[in-house]
Amino acid sequence: xxxxxxxxxxxxxxxxxxxxxxxxxxxxxxxxxxxxxxxxxxxxxxxxxxxxxxxxxxxxxxxxxxxxxxxxxxxxxxxxxxxxxxxxxxxxxxxxxxxxxxxxxxxxxxxxxxxxxxxxxxxxxxxxxxxxxxxxxxxxxxxxxxxxxxxxxxxxxxxxxxxxxxxxxxxxxxxxxxxxxxxxxxxxxxxxxxxxxxxxxxxxxxxxxxxxxxxxxxxxxxxxxxxxxxxxxxxxxxxxxxxxxxxxxxxxxxxxxxxxxxxxxxxxxxxxxxxxxxxxxxxxxxxxxxxxxxxxxxxxxxxxxxxxxxxxxxxxxxxxxxxxxxxxxxxxxxxxxxxxxxxxxxxxxxxxxxxxxxxxxxxxxxxxxxxxxxxxxxxxxxxxxxxxxxxxxxxxxxxxxxxxxxxxxxxxxxxxxxxxxxxxxxxxxxxxxxxxxxxxxxxxxxxxxxxxxxxxxxxxxxxxxxxxxxxxxxxxxxxxxxxxxxx
Amino acid sequence: xxxxxxxxxxxxxxxxxxxxxxxxxxxxxxxxxxxxxxxxxxxxxxxxxxxxxxxxxxxxxxxxxxxxxxxxxxxxxxxxxxxxxxxxxxxxxxxxxxxxxxxxxxxxxxxxxxxxxxxxxxxxxxxxxxxxxxxxxxxxxxxxxxxxxxxxxxxxxxxxxxxxxxxxxxxxxxxxxxxxxxxxxxxxxxxxxxxxxxxxxxxxxxxxxxxxxxxxxxxxxxxxxxxxxxxxxxxxxxxxxxxxxxxxxxxxxxxxxxxxxxxxxxxxxxxxxxxxxxxxxxxxxxxxxxxxxxxxxxxxxxxxxxxxxxxxxxxxxxxxxxxxxxxxxxxxxxxxxxxxxxxxxxxxxxxxxxxxxxxxxxxxxxxxxxxxxxxxxxxxxxxxxxxxxxxxxxxxxxxxxxxxxxxxxxxxxxxxxxxxxxxxxxxxxxxxxxxxxxxxxxxxxxxxxxxxxx
Numbered sequence: 001x002x003x004x005x006x007x008x009x010x011x012x013x014x015x016x017x018x019x020x021x022x023x024x025x026x027x028x029x030x031x032x033x034x035x036x037x038x039x040x041x042x043x044x045x046x047x048x049x050x051x052x053x054x055x056x057x058x059x060x061x062x063x064x065x066x067x068x069x070x071x072x073x074x075x076x077x078x079x080x081x082x083x084x085x086x087x088x089x090x091x092x093x094x095x096x097x098x099x100x101x102x103x104x105x106x107x108x109x110x111x112x113x114x115x116x117x118x119x120x121x122x123x124x125x126x127x128x129x130x131x132x133x134x135x136x137x138x139x140x141x142x143x144x145x146x147x148x149x150x151x152x153x154x155x156x157x158x159x160x161x162x163x164x165x166x167x168x169x170x171x172x173x174x175x176x177x178x179x180x181x182x183x184x185x186x187x188x189x190x191x192x193x194x195x196x197x198x199x200x201x202x203x204x205x206x207x208x209x210x211x212x213x214x215x216x217x218x219x220x221x222x223x224x225x226x227x228x229x230x231x232x233x234x235x236x237x238x239x240x241x242x243x244x245x246x247x248x249x250x251x252x253x254x255x256x257x258x259x260x261x262x263x264x265x266x267x268x269x270x271x272x273x274x275x276x277x278x279x280x281x282x283x284x285x286x287x288x289x290x291x292x293x294x295x296x297x298x299x300x301x302x303x304x305x306x307x308x309x310x311x312x313x314x315x316x317x318x319x320x321x322x323x324x325x326x327x328x329x330x331x332x333x334x335x336x337x338x339x340x341x342x343x344x345x346x347x348x349x350x351x352x353x354x355x356x357x358x359x360x361x362x363x364x365x366x367x368x369x370x371x372x373x374x375x376x377x378x379x380x381x382x383x384x385x386x387x388x389x390x391x392x393x394x395x396x397x398x399x400x401x402x403x404x405x406x407x408x409x410x411x412x413x414x415x416x417x418x419x420x421x422x423x424x425x426x427x428x429x430x431x432x433x434x435x436x437x438x439x440x441x442x443x444x445x446x447x448x449x450x451x452x453x454x455x456x457x458x459x460x461x462x463x464x465x466x467x468x469x470x471x472x473x474x475x476x477x478x479x480x481x482x483x484x485x486x487x
Numbered sequence: 488x489x490x491x492x493x494x495x496x497x498x499x500x501x502x503x504x505x506x507x508x509x510x511x512x513x514x515x516x517x518x519x520x521x522x523x524x525x526x527x528x529x530x531x532x533x534x535x536x537x538x539x540x541x542x543x544x545x546x547x548x549x550x551x552x553x554x555x556x557x558x559x560x561x562x563x564x565x566x567x568x569x570x571x572x573x574x575x576x577x578x579x580x581x582x583x584x585x586x587x588x589x590x591x592x593x594x595x596x597x598x599x600x601x602x603x604x605x606x607x608x609x610x611x612x613x614x615x616x617x618x619x620x621x622x623x624x625x626x627x628x629x630x631x632x633x634x635x636x637x638x639x640x641x642x643x644x645x646x647x648x649x650x651x652x653x654x655x656x657x658x659x660x661x662x663x664x665x666x667x668x669x670x671x672x673x674x675x676x677x678x679x680x681x682x683x684x685x686x687x688x689x690x691x692x693x694x695x696x697x698x699x700x701x702x703x704x705x706x707x708x709x710x711x712x713x714x715x716x717x718x719x720x721x722x723x724x725x726x727x728x729x730x731x732x733x734x735x736x737x738x739x740x741x742x743x744x745x746x747x748x749x750x751x752x753x754x755x756x757x758x759x760x761x762x763x764x765x766x767x768x769x770x771x772x773x774x775x776x777x778x779x780x781x782x783x784x785x786x787x788x789x790x791x792x793x794x795x796x797x798x799x800x801x802x803x804x805x806x807x808x809x810x811x812x813x814x815x816x817x818x819x820x821x822x823x824x825x826x827x828x829x830x831x832x833x834x835x836x837x838x839x840x841x842x843x844x845x846x847x848x849x850x851x852x853x854x855x856x857x858x859x860x861x862x863x864x865x866x867x868x869x870x871x872x873x874x875x876x877x878x879x880x881x882x883x884x885x886x887x888x889x890x891x892x893x894x895x896x897x898x899x900x901x902x903x904x905x906x907x908x909x910x911x912x913x914x915x916x917x918x919x920x921x922x923x924x925x926x927x928x929x930x931x932x933x934x935x936x937x938x939x940x941x
Binding site for chain 1 (some may be wrong): 571573575576579580588591592593594595597599600601603612615631633639640644649709710711714715716721731732740747748749750796797798800803804805806807811812813814815816817818823825836839840841842843844845846849850853854856857858860861863864867911912913914916917918920921924937939940941
């Protein structure tokens with residue numbers, strides 16, 4: 001088999017995984033053989049990890065023969081030793097270690113030429129030994145108040161397995177660090193920058209909403225993972241073939257995490273209600289907004305399950321707008337106004353008096369939060385739930401100017417995605433990133449438009465995504481979800 | 488650090504003048520403080536502020552004028568204060584039916600259509616309300632209470648913030664209410680929630696020691712329990728072969744629970760079901776992190792600044808449990824609004840793993856981190872409580888860090904069993920506001936640490 005043929009099948013994925021390393025698989029043999037280009041690449045192969053990677057990449061399990069999986073280098077058959085796939089780069093081995101800067105730092109050099117100085121104190125806080133870290137729970141037992149300030153390294157050696165052992169001066173404590181751990185957590189500017197780049201959102205240019213069948217997602221972890229990845233990357237995703245039953249949406253949400261309880265209850269009806277608490281529960285048009293912006297932890301993912309949308313109903317089309325995409329454009333076209341909205345706080349409020357205990361919530365913060373590198377980490381947008389602006393006089397006109405400009409950018413954006421939900425469809429979207437709107441609808445005589453909705457915490461969504469990613473052998477980080485995380 | 492009492496008095500006075508936490512220096516023991524067995528609350532009730540259902544009287548407007556060529560409206564109040572409102576601000580906040588839906592509290596004006604160069608063309612005061620006409624084509628009326636409440640001129644914003652400051656609680660006993668009182672009269676729930684807001688923590692005494700009591704008590708009187716992958720209700724018990732430090736007899740250092748969630752749990756309830764007398768130690772201690780931060784701001788301003796600007800990574804990557812989790816968030820330990828007031832603090836050394844901090848910041852960061860840890864550990868004022876069966880301690884997990892002393896099993900098989908749960912911080916505040924309007928004064932609600940810039 002030529003490498004070209006394998007390339008068609010999955011090598012594109014493998015290339016992104018293994019950083020340009022070519023792989024041939026001869027699985028027609030009794031013992032499947034995976035050939036690598038050079039001895040170096042196969043030096044660190046971990047069998048289980050490789051299996052899960054190949055499974056996710058090939059979408060079919062490579063059946064193992066009685067003799068197990070074998071890996072082969074040029075001219076030789078060798079058994080795997082150890083491999084940790086991380087961001088698609090295979091790791092090299094530690095060549096040497098040296099205490100520098102009077103013990104304040106440890107220089108580690110790898111055999112591919114990479115070199116980095118780790119701070120002594122950084123290493124001390126990462127010590128994975130049993131007295132510093134609980135093996136079963138992963139919790140740290142380190143007591144920061146008891147660690148001497150300005151701790152210095154006394155001595156450091158490279159062990160036989162290539163790991164690094166450190167001894168400190170002021171404390172009778174030894175730290176043992178695996179070479180993989182050190183290489184994965186180099187904290188140079190470039191490395192940190194590269195990591196952050198991987199979690200930047202990529203904007204959906206096609207305006208299509210990816211859809212998968214609930215039948216697949218419900219029964220296959222791989223399908224669920226694929227759907228969650230799509231939802232994370234694009235900000236929205238659909239499910240088809242969801243049973244048209246009241247409260248069935250609970251099953252969909254619980255597949256991922258616990259349902260958030262809000263003033264709307266657990267699951268809420270989106271229909272023309274007799275006693276609506278806000279405009280969402282009427283048939284009027286809704287401008288672009290996020291749900292429940294008054295919460296510190298705004299609902300992360302919103303689900304809408306279409307139960308009924310009769311043909312006779314006019315209007316009621318749902319629209320979505322990627323606010324991150326809008327802001328990226330806005331910041332280039334109106335940099336001063338963008339800065340104003342990062343600086344001047346707005347006030348949001350929600351007051352409902354209809355439930356057992358009235359809801360009286362408010363929040364004051366700038367619309368846009370940035371991290372230390374100027375990247376957007378969260379945005380709040382709800383022009384209806386506006387509470388009286390409380391900012392110094394000199395900021396008022398500047399604020400309104402910026403607010404209106406962004407308001408127009410949102411209302412007249414050409415990037416909006418439109419969809420008319422069909423009964424049996426569920427749409428899920430990132431409530432912190434995607435604004436949603438609805439055109440007015442007329443039910444006429446007997447026609448009806450009825451959805452049920454629910455929310456999932458962004459933290460729980462991201463957790464489920466990353467847990468499944470690990471299981472599938474995908475080490476890519478999650479795309480930013482807008483939950484005020486600086487990463 | 489100033490060690491003598493005189494010096495500390497001076498320090499606290501200094502802090503009080505220029506920070507968001509006011510210190511009230513009280514005589515009496517500071518550390519340790521043990522809650523006595525009997526409830527003192529009933530005896531103290533008479534000396535507390537009586538419950539008032541009246542709202543404070545708002546000053547009335549004497550005169551109203553158009554200034555700055557129609558761009559602003561100026562009001563002079565009967566207490567000689569002056570407010571200036573931009574015409575565009577007033578237009579955006581017009582309270583008429585066309586512009587504001589009072590039933591659902593939503594603004595109807597579309598921001599993209601608001602004329603930014605709008606001018607006030609006519610103003611007057613009639614029947615205690617201020618009438619404004621804009622550009623000769625729209626009229627709105629504003630109650631004087633509304634305008635006074637939302638005045639943003641001069642130092643009115645700074646003055647408003649003075650009432651939001653928290654104070655360090657140094658009394659020898661924790662404020663408490665009884666279980667029976669809570670079940671019979673809502674005003675005791677108000678008392679409980681208000682005490683938590685003022686002091687950071689409070690107790691419910693003499694509750695039954697039935698399991699899962701919290702799953703009824705809390706939703707009934709406050710709001711639903713916060714649901715998460717750790718469950719709505721959790722047990723804190725001692726186990727022979729425990730895998731988690733919390734389930735051992737060992738001490739737990741100061742921490743706030745679950746800081747790897749963006750909206751870290753708000754109010755935490757710990758219900759003591761069993762705590763046998765044969766067990767020595769095992770007290771729960773609380774420290775006011777807002778107060779610790781303010782002191783650090785004065786004693787170590789450079790380190791304080793570092794903790795506000797270099798973010799900390801809190802993470803929980805736990806795959807070997809029934810429901811694996813991979814939670815985490817990176818953000819500064821201390822968070823300020825633009826007036827440099829503390830609006831959020833996060834502290835939990837057990838979930839602080841790998842830090843993705845640039846090399847230039849590492850040395851400063853760890854120095855500040857360690858100093859802060861020492862400041863917390865050695866803080867002069869802590870509240871120590873040995874919970875009795877039937878006690879429920881309720882505390883603001885966004886403001887108070889808690890720790891546990893180690894305890895000895897002794898010769899017998901003593902049992903220590905608590906159950907705990909959380910409620911969302913925003914929902915707690917909402918309930919408190921509602922009860923304050925009913926029984927007290929909703930303008931006196933202090934910061935809760937939920938990252939709100941108010």
